[in-house]
Amino acid sequence: MKLIGQGRTADIYAYPSNQIMKLYKSDFSFEAVQNEFRITQILYDKGLPVPQARVIIDEANRQGIVFERIEGHTMFSMMFGQPLRLQELVHQLAVCHVELHSQSDDQGVLPSQKQILSGAIRRTQLLSEEDKTRILVYLSSLPERTQICHGDYHPDNVMVNEMKDSCYVIDWMTGMSGDPAGDVARSWVILKSASLPEDADPEIRLGFERSRDTIVDGYTNHYMHLTGLTWKEIESWILPVAAARLEECLPGNEAEEVLKFVQEQLNQLNV
Numbered sequence: 001m002k003l004i005g006q007g008r009t010a011d012i013y014a015y016p017s018n019q020i021m022k023l024y025k026s027d028f029s030f031e032a033v034q035n036e037f038r039i040t041q042i043l044y045d046k047g048l049p050v051p052q053a054r055v056i057i058d059e060a061n062r063q064g065i066v067f068e069r070i071e072g073h074t075m076f077s078m079m080f081g082q083p084l085r086l087q088e089l090v091h092q093l094a095v096c097h098v099e100l101h102s103q104s105d106d107q108g109v110l111p112s113q114k115q116i117l118s119g120a121i122r123r124t125q126l127l128s129e130e131d132k133t134r135i136l137v138y139l140s141s142l143p144e145r146t147q148i149c150h151g152d153y154h155p156d157n158v159m160v161n162e163m164k165d166s167c168y169v170i171d172w173m174t175g176m177s178g179d180p181a182g183d184v185a186r187s188w189v190i191l192k193s194a195s196l197p198e199d200a201d202p203e204i205r206l207g208f209e210r211s212r213d214t215i216v217d218g219y220t221n222h223y224m225h226l227t228g229l230t231w232k233e234i235e236s237w238i239l240p241v242a243a244a245r246l247e248e249c250l251p252g253n254e255a256e257e258v259l260k261f262v263q264e265q266l267n268q269l270n271v
Helices: 030-045 075-083 083-101 114-122 130-140 178-192 201-227 231-235 237-246 252-267
Strands: 002-004 010-015 019-024 053-059 064-070 147-148 158-161 167-168 176-178
Touching: 019 053, 030 053, 030 064, 053 147, 075 083, 075 158, 075 201, 083 147, 083 158, 083 167, 083 178, 083 201, 114 130, 114 176, 114 178, 114 237, 130 237, 130 252, 176 178, 178 201, 178 231, 178 237, 178 252, 201 231, 237 252
Parallel strands: none
Antiparallel strands: 002 010, 010 019, 019 064, 053 064, 147 176, 158 167
């Protein structure tokens, strides 16, 4: 099989019959694989722009999922391969996110946003128990909603098929039911703090740093324009989503940036 992509949790291979196989790292839990398969199936059946999940397989003592293959490129690669289209793509990023959030988890079959965030906050070792308690109390005061949220929405998780003029959202292992403002806040934190892998193309690294603010502001402002959501509503979620992100194995400089967000927000907190 031909390796066509690599990430922190899985490798992507070309697979027969116009499919791809997402093969998870050997230490990745089978429960998490099953969870992504189940969530993707649910959202595909709802008619959302996601690839069809077809089967879970065992390959060389690693678990994998076979998906339909989405032809096209990630929005992230297009932003730097076609820089003149950056503003258009940034707006498209917001439009696609709004489409996801327009549907709700009526049946209550997706994990809860607050449960996922609180679990991650409790597990992180980068915060004191006192700070964790303050953040969890604050999280409990935020709105309870049941819209479809991705939990890790950024340009590298959006595939663009230019022939069909359509977008598809991939990587649903963090799919959840919750408040869209929290999902947008998560995207804001990722885009503001993300660092590219050390082996990334130097030109892309430079391009990303130069255009980071354009991407973050363009996406956030267009999302607010389309939905009427306010910055105050988005900002109210930055503390818990940033704290929860600290549970992930982030590179040192990225972890420092996220910690800075947490401390800034904690300093403003009256809990």
